[in-house]
């Protein structure tokens with residue numbers, strides 16, 4: 106019987122109240138003001154506001170799927186505005202829309218139930234592929250506005266998405282619906298001002314918003330977590346300033362993104378994706394190919410203005426330091442983000458126009474107030490990966506350091522001069538594509554520019570890089586693991602290891618092959634499509650995503666590890682029921698899977714007379730993209746800290762977050778769970794999140810989905826083909842930064858194949874690159890159900906035995922078939938030593954948690 110951590114007290118705890126307040130602050134700081142002609146902040150309070158849109162009452166706090174978090178309360182936009190003292194003059198329209206949604210939802214559930222009746226639990230996939238989306242909004246008529254003040258209307262436009270399917274390039278998703286456009290047009294004639302609030306997880310088409318006269322402000326509220334309505338009111342009223350800056354490029358038109366028409370289902374080929382854009386993703390593409398975006402990477406307006414003045418740029422040993430004086434020159438308070446980019450010299454290798462090298466955010470500056478921020482970065486971080494040499498190299502020439510407030514207003518601060526090539530790191534090519542294909546190469550002729558650029562370059566301060574100051578590192582790859590043996594005959598337990606009476610090696614050496622196999626497969630034995638599993642397979646902590654085995658608790662004292670999603674908070678069941686002895690009664694209480702049991706026609710178990718309700722109310726934090734939009738690692742660390750606190754409270758070991766894939770294309774269904782299109786920003790955010798969580802004893806993060814999980818349609822059987830250079834410089838770089846800066850306790854592999862090999866089976870990726878090159882010391886696990894056999898696909902499922910061979914320590918959520926496959930492979934394609942190595946890493950983590958948590 107597992108220890109129950111949940112409380113039996115139903116009332117709101119001090120921790121819930123405190124964390125909700127934190128979410129309010131963080132969410133406000135990551136909202137991005139895209140347009141404002143002076144209407145914001147709203148000046149008059151207490152008026153009867155006209156508030157419309159599908160995101161007012163049904164505000165999307167975060168996306169769907171495993172990233173959804175079951176918080177007790179969600180303050181929506183209507184409630185947030187009312188709390189701030191506004192009256193809402195458009196309740197009738199909001200009621201009408203609510204009724205439409207209720208009816209639409211009922212019909213959707215009927216269809217879902219039909220599929221479940223036909224297919225059993227496997228029908229859950231139908232819901233992933235056909236996720237519920239609210240219907241289009243009703244028309245706004247004159248009658249709807251008659252109670253509202255005619256000064257300003259607020260229109261909250263919401264979009265949602267989630268794992269398992271990509272977003273649609275269609276009205277209602279990427280595009281506005283005709284009805285939304287008609288409604289917005291109506292508002293611009295009925296009201297003096299119209300403010301549009303975007304309650305979206307990623308990029309949408311803003312053409313109509315930018316072109317329609319009368320739309321006076323556009324605020325990217327993003328998907329802000331459980332205190333979203335309050336945070337939005339704070340920003341709309343000016344109580345908080347919109348300090349967010351975009352973490353991705355918002356194009357004028359979808360077709361402006363590189364190879365836009367070849368993304369996912371648009372290409373007509375869900376089996377193979379070709380990363381033809383190479384290293385040119387996001388601003389790296391837009392800047393290098395002279396395409397002007399609607400809103401550039403790093404962009405965001407403010408209620409005030411700032412000036413920036415570079416005070417000093419210098420080389421200190423292996424690092425470059427840039428000091429910038431920021432002054433608030435406007436009339437309101439605010440924070441500014443200083444962004445430093447570098448343009449590398451063209452050479453044998455082509456380079457983008459510029460890449461982000463560092464950033465810093467000021468504190469809140471009052472009007473007139475100044476602050477000097479210093480941004481520092483390593484020279485070696487400017488190296489490019491040369492596949493021909495299997496090395497990172499700094500090519501000779503001038504490296505221009507640029508400073509600005511976003512990617513399209515950077516100015517040259519200095520030039521760093523390198524006279525000879527420098528190899529910063531010697532590696533081996535480990536990630537070559539499985540077949541040849543063409544990738545983009547930039548042509549400097551097409552680079553974006555601005556009138557003073559040539560002059561800035563010509564007159565830039567030149568600093569010499571001394572090649573000898575940059576040491577060349579050489580990767581050392583570990584030999585295959587050696588088999589562990591022991592002469593000890595007395596059974597070794599974790600107690601013995603913890604107290605120093607025996608070593609972990611001795612414990613591992615004593616484990617039988619069946620014990621080892623059971624350890625490297627998650628505790629669920631029903632497989633993904635058993636009722637207990639999809640994203641909620643834990644028996645130790647109801648609603649958590651899974652556990653490691655409990656099978657060695659009695660014999661060896663190995664406690665199981667509890668794993669729970671992420672990334673927008675801790676995803677657990679809010680309420681569960683246990684008997685008086687503390688045994689959880691499945692099927693009672695509130696499942697994190699909603700009413701799935703009921704839909705499947707499963708009988709509800711009788712409630713014993715001595716049953717006790719247990720509560721696990723967690724906090725829904727903002728989505729990862731909003732966190733990244735804060736550009737504030739300290740704030741993100743605070744978000745991680747909040748999650749870590751709740752993990753400790755509910756006995757969770759690993760948080761299945763943060764998600765940190767590169768936002769390659771805006772239609773990826775999971776972009777909202779990811780930070781940015783830029784690897785440096787992503788890596789810094791993940792490191793900060795990790796630091797916050799790992800401050801808590803026995804708690805760790807699981808950075809995911811490693812790697813190239815940039816498409817959701819057919820995510821399990823998609824072969825992502827990518828050059829080694831793009832992998833290393835772009836798609837893996839954020840993971841590398843997070844590993845080196847913060848040592849997350851775990852990492853989750855992705856469902857897809859990477860250059861022909863399933864990520865979970867990719868030894869070069871997981872052992873050679875992740876562990877040997879980067880020094881990752883934690884545990885690697887699969888994504889849920891990646892080894893489930895599947896017919897009819899060009900590329901099948903990953904193999905449980907090859908997971909072990911590759912160094913993917915844990916197969917989740919686990920099934921008997923996984924265990925059997927591993928047992929059958931030992932002594933054939935899998936050595937005992939390889940199995941022991943994975944088991945040892947799981948036990949190392951279990952030991953660490955035990956020591957820290959007691």
Ligand code: BGC
Pocket residue numbers: 171268639640641650670761809888889
């Ligand atoms: C998702 C993971 C998640 C896991 C457990 C999978 O469907 O891809 O991100 O952590 O489920 O819920």
